[in-house]
Amino acid sequence: MKQSEKQADSFWGNFALSAAALMIVGLLVVLPLLVVLKEAFAGGVRVWLASVSDPDARSAVWLTLGVAAAVVPLNTVFGVAAAWALAKFRFKGRSLLLSLVDLPFAVSPVVAGLIFILVFGRHGWLGAWLTDHHLRVVFAVPGILLATLFVTFPFVARELIPLMTEQGSEEEQAALSLGATGWQTFLKVTLPNIKWGLLYGIILCNARAMGEFGAVSVVSGHIRGETNTLPLHIEVLYNEYRFTASFACASLLAGLAVVTLILKTVVELKSARDAA
Amino acid sequence: MSISIQNVSKKFGAFQALHNVNLEVPSGSLTALLGPSGSGKTTLLRIVAGLESVDEETGGQILFDGVPVTGNPVNRRQVGFVFQHYALFRHMTVFENIAFGLRVKPRAERLSGPAINERVNELLRLVQLEQLAKRFPSQLSGGQRQRIALARALAIQPKVLLLDEPFGALDAQVRSELRRWLRHLHDTIHVTSIFVTHDQEEALEVADSIVVMNKGQVEQVGAPNEVFQNPATEFVMKFLGEVNVFHGRLHNDTPVFTDELKDADGVRLLVRPHDLAVRLRPGPGVSLPAQVYRVLTAGPLVKIELLNSQNNLVQVHVPHDVYLAMPVKSGQEVYLVPKESRLYGNGNERIEYVI
Numbered sequence: 056m057k058q059s060e061k062q063a064d065s066f067w068g069n070f071a072l073s074a075a076a077l078m079i080v081g082l083l084v085v086l087p088l089l090v091v092l093k094e095a096f097a098g099g100v101r102v103w104l105a106s107v108s109d110p111d112a113r114s115a116v117w118l119t120l121g122v123a124a125a126v127v128p129l130n131t132v133f134g135v136a137a138a139w140a141l142a143k144f145r146f147k148g149r150s151l152l153l154s155l156v157d158l159p160f161a162v163s164p165v166v167a168g169l170i171f172i173l174v175f176g177r178h179g180w181l182g183a184w185l186t187d188h189h190l191r192v193v194f195a196v197p198g199i200l201l202a203t204l205f206v207t208f209p210f211v212a213r214e215l216i217p218l219m220t221e222q223g224s225e226e227e228q229a230a231l232s233l234g235a236t237g238w239q240t241f242l243k244v245t246l247p248n249i250k251w252g253l254l255y256g257i258i259l260c261n262a263r264a265m266g267e268f269g270a271v272s273v274v275s276g277h278i279r280g281e282t283n284t285l286p287l288h289i290e291v292l293y294n295e296y297r298f299t300a301s302f303a304c305a306s307l308l309a310g311l312a313v314v315t316l317i318l319k320t321v322v323e324l325k326s327a328r329d330a331a
Numbered sequence: 332m333s334i335s336i337q338n339v340s341k342k343f344g345a346f347q348a349l350h351n352v353n354l355e356v357p358s359g360s361l362t363a364l365l366g367p368s369g370s371g372k373t374t375l376l377r378i379v380a381g382l383e384s385v386d387e388e389t390g391g392q393i394l395f396d397g398v399p400v401t402g403n404p405v406n407r408r409q410v411g412f413v414f415q416h417y418a419l420f421r422h423m424t425v426f427e428n429i430a431f432g433l434r435v436k437p438r439a440e441r442l443s444g445p446a447i448n449e450r451v452n453e454l455l456r457l458v459q460l461e462q463l464a465k466r467f468p469s470q471l472s473g474g475q476r477q478r479i480a481l482a483r484a485l486a487i488q489p490k491v492l493l494l495d496e497p498f499g500a501l502d503a504q505v506r507s508e509l510r511r512w513l514r515h516l517h518d519t520i521h522v523t524s525i526f527v528t529h530d531q532e533e534a535l536e537v538a539d540s541i542v543v544m545n546k547g548q549v550e551q552v553g554a555p556n557e558v559f560q561n562p563a564t565e566f567v568m569k570f571l572g573e574v575n576v577f578h579g580r581l582h583n584d585t586p587v588f589t590d591e592l593k594d595a596d597g598v599r600l601l602v603r604p605h606d607l608a609v610r611l612r613p614g615p616g617v618s619l620p621a622q623v624y625r626v627l628t629a630g631p632l633v634k635i636e637l638l639n640s641q642n643n644l645v646q647v648h649v650p651h652d653v654y655l656a657m658p659v660k661s662g663q664e665v666y667l668v669p670k671e672s673r674l675y676g677n678g679n680e681r682i683e684y685v686i
Contacts, residue, residue: 225418228382229480231405232412233432233487243435247422329422 091309094302106303114280115288116307118196122284123264126203130260134211135253139245141212142219143227156212159205167205168273171198194276199284202270207263214256215249222248251326255319262315266308332396332490332523333358334379339391341374341383341547348374350547351389356525356540358396361517363534364527366544367570372527373495375544379525380412380493381405395490411484411522415496417476419468425479426464429454432487454482457516474505478512485520494526498533510537531571535559543567565675568601575602575645577619588619599675604648606671609635609659618666621645623659635659637667 096103106112140146141153159167173179175192185192192198226248230240246253268286275282283291285308292301334356341349349371356362364372377383378393382405385391393401400408419428429451433442442450455461458478468476477497484492497513498506514537517524528534534541535555543550543558543566551563562568577600579588588600600617610618621637624644633654635647645667659665 225414225416226420228405229412229414229418229483230420230431230435232380232382232408232410233435233483234406234409235431235435236406239435243431244420 088309091302091305094298095306097302098299102299103303103306106300107307109300111280111283112288112300112304115283115285115304118199118283119265119285122196122199122203123261125200126207126264127257127261129204130207130264131211131253131257133208134215134256134260135249137212138215138219139241142216143224153216156209156216159208160213164202164206164267164269165273168202168270171201171205171270171274175201193274194278195282198274199271199282202274203264203267206267206270207260210260210263211253211256214252214259218249218252219245251322251329254322255326258315258318258322262311265311334491334523334525335392335394335397336375336379337392337394338389339375339378339393340386340389341371341378342386347547349378352547352549354542354549354552356523358523359521360539361514361524361526361537362540362542363538364525364542364544365529365531365534365570367529369546370544371547372529372544376493376495376525376527379491380410381408382412409487409490411481411487411489411492413477413480413484413492413494413497415499417468417473417480417500419476419480419483421468423467424464425455425460425466425468425471426451428468428479429483429486431483450486454486457485457519458482472505473501474509477501477509481513481516485522489522492522492524494524496527496529498530499528506533513537535571543570545570562673565599565601565673568673568675573604573646575604575607576600576643577602577639578641588617600669600672601675602669602672604634604646605632606669607645607647608668608670609647609649609657610666610668611657613666614668616668618668621665621667623661623663623665625661626659628654637665639667 107116137152137156141149141156172193174181175185175198176182177186177193179193181192190197192201226244227240230244231237235243266286267284268290271284272287272290275284275287277283277287277291279288279291285304289301289304289308292298292304334354336352336354336356339349339352340347352371352375354375364375366372374383378385381400381403385393385401391401392399395408405412420431423431430447433447433450436442451464452461455464458481460475460478460482463471463475463479468479471479481494481497494513498509501509510533513526526537535558538555540552541555541558542552545566551558551567553561558567559571562571568574577588578597579600580597581587613620619639621639623635624638625636627634627636628651632648633651635649635654637645637647639645647667
């Protein structure tokens, strides 16, 4: 085959692959996003504003933000601790812990929700004890917190484990030999080395915490104005055929997704620059 | 500060890394731990630093100036540790790397800001890299990184300086330059130092004292000259340089080298390539027949490769003038006469003998 023919071949090959990729992305990602926006603003900006500021919608937004505000810091701490232990030390049960970190990814969120019902529900293992002490977990905010905590647990740890494994622990050993305490070593050596990976994990964890549907849907009880998070609120509106209101709220989550993507890109660029 | 290592053993799972090691390192000396990989030398160094624990069952102890430090964690031992791969803090400048040990001290012991600056600059001068203070580790060459790592370790005025294969990751030329520099530095600051190496040339050139290790045990301790000239065991002899091995047996306290293969009461005669003379006729005493296989004249010494009667390769190194006085060709039958040699039996210990 002549050189020019070969090049022509690879040109058409590249073109076909790129076109296919763009078409898939357009069809599955861009088009739905545009549809959400179009439907959200179908009744004009005023209707959108009214839908978003409806008391139930507002309560859903606050609940979602509150859950994320509680869950993300907790899972950041858990994630860093788990990654630290798994990446820097070799101990008995390490591979078991490694699999457990991945468990929330492997289990369907609905099943995760059901687990909490089985444990904390009225007929669950701890149900009688909780009722005696007038504590409500399932169909209340604590249940939503627990379910979200469970589902978003792997994000930070999963992001950090490969990074920390690759970096090894020699810098930490050097810091210790120079007289630093364990806490100083963590703050001055470990944390700066993992900051971009950590930030990336936090962003992903936050996106999932705000968007989680399956597990939360099972444990929330759908009490309007009380235990409906934003994704649940959207579903309720949709099931009631209030499409415009439903898409208006969905546009908020879509906005969150766009912000997440932008932040993610910024973090990736920064970390690449740091590594260079 | 002297270091005393007493009855130290260490197991990693089923692997016995160290087996009851005892060692005294005199104050102010520069000691090399020399051995092949897996001999336990790095483990021993890390135990002295406190980066690894001593197995408790055997009651092992580490003492600095006679005071046990076995229970002290690494951050309270005041040791300077230099890693093979530098382990510089990648997000800090060279200046901040060196200042780290001074900045993390408890407030009561910490120097003032200007005093820290002064100390760091002093160390940068000591390692001759003042111009690099604002660079990041990734912008330095390997040799520069290792010198910064050394300056960082010295910043805390360590009682002992421990170096784990400090030149292992560097190329040959930088390595020999840094070796000389390390020796010079040690002569300036006199801090008790131990460095680990698998390179016998490095140990012979730099150290005051060499500790040869094998399979988690100390084989021999001595000055470079002593270890090289009087290797206590066959292992030490083989590890400290190229060596030719001749198998034979003892007959009336005199070794006999025949075509017979090694047997139970066999002995081995070890001769360095430069301790063999090539003769055209057998002389009195031991002279071993061999056939010239190849002659390499390019290099500082002429290297003659021969096959002995057991068809094993024998190496002989002779100066050019000696070779020119009596050149040999490949295929020629000659006799090898050891000028200097050591005899070892099955016990690995050296045997005295007369030729």
